[in-house]
Amino acid sequence: MTKAYNLRILGIDPGSIITGYGVIDKNGNYLRHVLHGEIKPPKDSLLSQVLICLYSQLCAVIAETGPQAVALENIFYGKNVRSLIRQAQVRGVVIFTCADLGIPVFEYSPLEVKKAVVGYGRAEKRQVQMMVKAILKLDSLPPADAADALAVAVCQANFMKEQPV
Amino acid sequence: MTKAYNLRILGIDPGSIITGYGVIDKNGNYLRHVLHGEIKPPKDSLLSQVLICLYSQLCAVIAETGPQAVALENIFYGKNVRSLIRQAQVRGVVIFTCADLGIPVFEYSPLEVKKAVVGYGRAEKRQVQMMVKAILKLDSLPPADAADALAVAVCQANFMKEQPV
Numbered sequence: 001m002t003k004a005y006n007l008r009i010l011g012i013d014p015g016s017i018i019t020g021y022g023v024i025d026k027n028g029n030y031l032r033h034v035l036h037g038e039i040k041p042p043k044d045s046l047l048s049q050v051l052i053c054l055y056s057q058l059c060a061v062i063a064e065t066g067p068q069a070v071a072l073e074n075i076f077y078g079k080n081v082r083s084l085i086r087q088a089q090v091r092g093v094v095i096f097t098c099a100d101l102g103i104p105v106f107e108y109s110p111l112e113v114k115k116a117v118v119g120y121g122r123a124e125k126r127q128v129q130m131m132v133k134a135i136l137k138l139d140s141l142p143p144a145d146a147a148d149a150l151a152v153a154v155c156q157a158n159f160m161k162e163q164p165v
Numbered sequence: 166m167t168k169a170y171n172l173r174i175l176g177i178d179p180g181s182i183i184t185g186y187g188v189i190d191k192n193g194n195y196l197r198h199v200l201h202g203e204i205k206p207p208k209d210s211l212l213s214q215v216l217i218c219l220y221s222q223l224c225a226v227i228a229e230t231g232p233q234a235v236a237l238e239n240i241f242y243g244k245n246v247r248s249l250i251r252q253a254q255v256r257g258v259v260i261f262t263c264a265d266l267g268i269p270v271f272e273y274s275p276l277e278v279k280k281a282v283v284g285y286g287r288a289e290k291r292q293v294q295m296m297v298k299a300i301l302k303l304d305s306l307p308p309a310d311a312a313d314a315l316a317v318a319v320c321q322a323n324f325m326k327e328q329p330v
Contacts (some may be wrong), residue, residue, distance in 0.1 A: 051265075
């Protein structure tokens with residue numbers, strides 16, 4: 001018998017170079033992995049080309065999986081200002097793309113995400129990858145940016161903020 | 166006899182609250198004002214709604230005026246990090262919108278823009294407004310954000326970078 005899932009969540013980790021994504025289903029307390037991947041525009045692309053590539057690949061993921069909610073991490077402030085600006089530009093297009101398709105976008109702090117998957121807020125990147133693998137019963141460790149995207153989707157599944165961005 | 170213009174430029178000043186725009190025509194050394202305005206999403210809008218509003222109004226300006234090039238100022242680093250991130254998110258959507266419609270986007274530093282319109286790089290905001298009014302033979306001072314957008318369009322008309330973003 002096929003299980004009916006009542007919520008499909010797309011987690012996205014927008015990066016200045018690589019954008020990770022991960023889709024999960026939530027049915028009560030049960031979570032199921034659907035797919036994950038990374039969007040990597042060709043190296044040395046113009047920013048405008050990066051944004052177009054991101055938009056079209058994200059639209060393809062959304063069309064394929066039909067998520068009802070999108071979850072993102074807040075931007076991490078501790079990086080240099082050039083990469084912060086680039087990441088924020090990418091993130092603006094990610095939020096626009098999802099919102100324009102009518103999907104609400106929710107934000108979580110890195111602390112909230114790590115607490116949701118590892119149990120405490122100071123977890124290392126590798127611990128996040130390992131816990132995501134365990135929670136979603138994956139055969140192998142997902143790549144770092146896809147793992148972060150799956151982690152924020154798991155966070156959304158567990159905490160469900162009321163107010164979208 | 167109607168003058169033929171050989172380049173139409175859209176200048177945009179993407180802001181975390183208001184986004185100014187201004188369209189000019191360039192024919193040799195002669196510049197002509199076409200239109201200007203400001204996109205002001207409703208106060209207290211969600212970021213997602215701001216980005217959708219910006220996208221649709223910008224598409225409308227582009228459809229109405231048919232620019233061949235877009236010019237933007239670089240982001241100003243000296244502001245607080247929250248408003249920097251918000252502005253960069255808006256800016257990402259501005260660049261995406263133009264690039265997705267096939268219009269190349271060029272960037273200029275605030276110094277280059279002020280030099281182009283006022284003659285020196287440390288000019289005040291009000292001087293930029295006054296010089297834009299004079300250069301484009303406007304009847305009245307354009308509002309500050311639209312003036313900045315017209316100024317970067319004038320800069321593009323005079324300096325024409327070779328490489329888009």
